[in-house]
Amino acid sequence: MPEGHTIHRLARRLHESLGGRPVVASSPQGRFEAGAAVIDRCTLQRTEAWGKYLFCDFGTGELLHVHLGLIGKFRTREFPPEEPTGAVRLRLVGEDTTWDLSGPTRCELVPPDEQDRIVGRLGPDPLRRDADPSAARAGLARTDRPIGATLLDQSIVAGIGNVYRAELLFVCGIHPARPSSSITDDEFEAIWGETVRLMRIGERSGRITTTDPEEIGRPRSRMRREDRLYVYHREHCRRCGTTLRTDRIGGRPITHCPSCQPARRRRSTRSR
DNA sequence: CGATTATGATTAA
DNA sequence: TAATCCTAATCGC
Numbered sequence: 001m002p003e004g005h006t007i008h009r010l011a012r013r014l015h016e017s018l019g020g021r022p023v024v025a026s027s028p029q030g031r032f033e034a035g036a037a038v039i040d041r042c043t044l045q046r047t048e049a050w051g052k053y054l055f056c057d058f059g060t061g062e063l064l065h066v067h068l069g070l071i072g073k074f075r076t077r078e079f080p081p082e083e084p085t086g087a088v089r090l091r092l093v094g095e096d097t098t099w100d101l102s103g104p105t106r107c108e109l110v111p112p113d114e115q116d117r118i119v120g121r122l123g124p125d126p127l128r129r130d131a132d133p134s135a136a137r138a139g140l141a142r143t144d145r146p147i148g149a150t151l152l153d154q155s156i157v158a159g160i161g162n163v164y165r166a167e168l169l170f171v172c173g174i175h176p177a178r179p180s181s182s183i184t185d186d187e188f189e190a191i192w193g194e195t196v197r198l199m200r201i202g203e204r205s206g207r208i209t210t211t212d213p214e215e216i217g218r219p220r221s222r223m224r225r226e227d228r229l230y231v232y233h234r235e236h237c238r239r240c241g242t243t244l245r246t247d248r249i250g251g252r253p254i255t256h257c258p259s260c261q262p263a264r265r266r267r268s269t270r271s272r
Numbered sequence: 273c274g275a276t277t278a279t280g281a282t283t284a285a
Numbered sequence: 286t287a288a289t290c291c292t293a294a295t296c297g298c
Contacts, residue, residue, distance in 0.1 A: 087293090165279095
């Protein structure tokens with residue numbers, strides 16, 4: 001389930017469970033044997049997430065760089081570990097925790113300047129404390145590409161994936177085909193603010209929930225799966241029941257509600 | 273048991 | 286845009 005919230009959660013949990021003590025590293029699958037040997041018996045000193053990119057410092061001079069891609073998983077297994085069943089690229093065993101990495105699009109050791117290069121290509125990450133949204137604001141202002149495409153562009157904003165993209169635009173009432181340059185300052189503030197709010201919820205809970213507990217009528221922790229999202233993978237809008245529409249934008253399908261997300265910005269209705 | 277699908281990104285064309 | 290990579294769960298026959 002890898003969007004930015006997953007990676008930040010992972011960075012924290014890896015550090016909490018493995019940090020400060022030597023780790024036994026191996027590559028049961030064999031495709032990261034040399035790298036695992038470098039890390040083996042070294043101490044995890046620091047983890048860092050930027051968008052969907054994860055870096056782990058074992059004090060070896062190089063950093064472990066992991067990108068889960070679409071299907072990658074980094075999950076805890078029983079301790080002490082058993083022989084892995086599937087393809088495990090990297091296994092990390094600490095004092096009382098086993099972590100197995102499978103299916104990553106990237107798993108490599110990189111020098112610090114390579115980390116700088118990777119992070120240098122990324123936009124601000126809403127989950128980072130040091131995030132500065134101004135670069136993202138400027139990035140949107142200078143292109144006519146649809147907002148649905150720019151929100152997925154990691155060089156504009158780092159960490160948003162296909163689920164959050166669709167849900168954020170719904171929550172903000174913005175049609176995904178709107179030119180990015182047409183997004184107003186108020187709309188940008190809403191997008192950024194909601195991204196921070198919703199991805200923090202995702203990071204804490206380990207799953208994506210964007211619906212409002214008041215609206216659903218039960219706390220987030222007790223929501224049914226089909227009540228957690230407004231539009232993603234749905235046929236009808238969770239808010240108004242309108243039949244949803246799915247288009248390909250930015251190379252990937254995005255679903256929106258024609259009623260809640262009008263193509264043209266609604267003339268602001270004066271309240272009262 | 274094979275085909276399909278998935279919250280991603282890079283490279284080639 | 287399309288092809289490609291990476292894995293495992295699920296679905297249809």
